[in-house]
Amino acid sequence: MKVVKFGGSSLADAAHVEKVIHIVQADSQRKVVVTSAPGKRFTGDIKVTDLLIKYANATLNDQDNNYADQIFDRYQEIGHGFNVPDDVLTDIYRKLKALPTRSYPNNDYLMAAFKAHGERLNAELFAACLNRLGTKARFVDPSEAGILLSDDPNSASVLEETYDHLQHLSYGDEKLVFPGFFGFTADGNIATFARGGSDITGSILARGLHASLYENFTDVDAIFAANPKVVKNPAPIAKMTFREMRELSYAGFSVFNDEAIIPAIQGQVPINVKNTNNPDLPGTLIVPENSFKPTKSVTGITGSNRFAALYLHRYLLNKEVGFTLKILKILYKYGVSYEHMPSGIDDLTIIFDRNQLDNETIHKMCADIKATVKPDTLEWIDDYAIIMVVGEGMRARVGTIENIIRPLAEHDIAVHMINQGASRISIMLGTRESDADEAVRRIYQHFFSQASSQSVTPSKNAVYSE
Numbered sequence: 372m373k374v375v376k377f378g379g380s381s382l383a384d385a386a387h388v389e390k391v392i393h394i395v396q397a398d399s400q401r402k403v404v405v406t407s408a409p410g411k412r413f414t415g416d417i418k419v420t421d422l423l424i425k426y427a428n429a430t431l432n433d434q435d436n437n438y439a440d441q442i443f444d445r446y447q448e449i450g451h452g453f454n455v456p457d458d459v460l461t462d463i464y465r466k467l468k469a470l471p472t473r474s475y476p477n478n479d480y481l482m483a484a485f486k487a488h489g490e491r492l493n494a495e496l497f498a499a500c501l502n503r504l505g506t507k508a509r510f511v512d513p514s515e516a517g518i519l520l521s522d523d524p525n526s527a528s529v530l531e532e533t534y535d536h537l538q539h540l541s542y543g544d545e546k547l548v549f550p551g552f553f554g555f556t557a558d559g560n561i562a563t564f565a566r567g568g569s570d571i572t573g574s575i576l577a578r579g580l581h582a583s584l585y586e587n588f589t590d591v592d593a594i595f596a597a598n599p600k601v602v603k604n605p606a607p608i609a610k611m612t613f614r615e616m617r618e619l620s621y622a623g624f625s626v627f628n629d630e631a632i633i634p635a636i637q638g639q640v641p642i643n644v645k646n647t648n649n650p651d652l653p654g655t656l657i658v659p660e661n662s663f664k665p666t667k668s669v670t671g672i673t674g675s676n677r678f679a680a681l682y683l684h685r686y687l688l689n690k691e692v693g694f695t696l697k698i699l700k701i702l703y704k705y706g707v708s709y710e711h712m713p714s715g716i717d718d719l720t721i722i723f724d725r726n727q728l729d730n731e732t733i734h735k736m737c738a739d740i741k742a743t744v745k746p747d748t749l750e751w752i753d754d755y756a757i758i759m760v761v762g763e764g765m766r767a768r769v770g771t772i773e774n775i776i777r778p779l780a781e782h783d784i785a786v787h788m789i790n791q792g793a794s795r796i797s798i799m800l801g802t803r804e805s806d807a808d809e810a811v812r813r814i815y816q817h818f819f820s821q822a823s824s825q826s827v828t829p830s831k832n833a834v835y836s837e
């Protein structure tokens with residue numbers, strides 16, 4: 372059995388939905404379908420999820436608005452394309468209009484419930500479209516399936532009990548259509564994953580239902596070795612490992628949500644990323660490490676601007692017991708997590724996800740750190756990007772770092788930090804934001820051009836052997 376997820380770009384309008392229906396019908400193994408909310412139809416269009424966020428904010432601010440009608444238009448266009456029964460569309464309209472009248476524990480839960488309806492209504496509609504085209508299908512609400520989430524309304528995590536609940540889900544000859552992106556807390560409130568979280572639902576179902584494959588359909592032919600918006604015609608990746616994907620999606624490969632890989636890893640379910648508009652292409656297969664033999668050192672290169680760094684300098688830092696503990700206690704006090712902490716004998720850099728910090732928190736946190744640990748230098752660096760170069764093949768080769776740094780030095784791109792993880796499959800660099808795209812292009816060119824240095828000879832001195 373396969374779980375198959377379609378992103379918003381694949382369900383943006385009736386023409387796309389028709390392609391999706393053909394894909395679902397083409398393989399009887401495709402039993403469980405996960406839908407996102409309708410996405411952008413063209414550059415500059417607004418995703419239904421973003422319209423729902425506006426609708427929620429207008430509701431919270433008591434503003435008159437016509438968002439329910441705008442959102443309904445999106446579903447209506449799809450529904451009319453398949454002549455779905457009138458009562459299906461009437462029900463969608465009624466549910467959209469009712470959102471502001473329902474009660475929620477607080478504003479965050481209100482926001483989550485509004486957002487979740489993008490996928491919920493789309494799954495209901497998609498099941499109706501499938502039935503209209505002669506394929507028996509049933510909408511399954513996450514509450515029926517027992518998708519239980521933590522009490523973080525807009526960035527929830529799945530609870531382990533979910534997997535026990537999924538054991539009891541029965542399916543016969545009908546397709547099951549699940550809405551992605553949300554589940555329920557133990558108190559019965561709707562909570563969503565972070566943005567892009569429909570991929571997570573697909574992965575949870577793939578693990579919980581013991582799927583043989585998790586197919587993730589999107590709008591590109593494959594996962595490419597670099598973001599196609601940064602590098603022109605990047606090479607497609609035919610096969611990669613779970614952990615390569617996790618590292619790359621964490622730092623910018625937005626084609627697959629970085630948390631979504633985890634349930635698939637836990638269930639050891641391979642993932643196939645494919646194009647809805649070109650379904651016969653093989654796409655990219657993401658597999659466990661033990662079924663992968665690297666043929667080159669670098670699989671992918673990515674950059675992300677969503678970071679900021681705190682640089683601290685004080686002599687003899689290495690001798691002071693508890694220095695880091697004092698800083699971590701301050702981060703804990705402000706409810707802030709950190710991403711990385713590279714250090715030297717007298718220096719420490721703490722790298723944060725900038726999205727979780729507002730200016731006031733940064734100001735207070737830095738003042739607290741200054742007063743507590745009395746550094747010689749404390750510098751908040753907002754202009755900070757992380758470049759990640761990832762490849763299972765790096766472990767067995769020496770010289771990769773030189774090949775990453777040289778093209779940057781040749782093009783005058785300054786590197787502020789270098790960090791290699793213990794797994795030795797990724798190298799992380801810190802640069803200025805304005806240098807990030809160029810750094811990705813230069814490194815890409817070096818490893819993927821015709822005269823590439825991918826063929827660095829495997830080394831006797833490599834820590835692990837291939």
Ligand SMILES: Nc1ncnc2c1ncn2[C@@H]1O[C@H](COP(=O)(O)OP(=O)(O)O)[C@@H](O)[C@H]1O
Pocket residue numbers: 377378379380381407410567588589590591593594595596597598599600623624625626627
């Ligand atoms: N390395 C990469 N390979 C392929 N696509 C990428 C990569 N990095 C970023 N992307 C972007 O991810 C997009 C697909 O993800 P997303 O828009 O979330 O799709 P969906 O709506 O199907 O969930 C692509 O259109 C592409 O612009």
Ligand SMILES: N[C@@H](CC(=O)OP(=O)(O)O)C(=O)O
Pocket residue numbers: 377378379380407408410418420421489551552565566567568569570
């Ligand atoms: N619709 C949600 C969840 C999601 O995963 O969407 P998509 O599959 O279109 O990235 C969002 O926009 O964040």
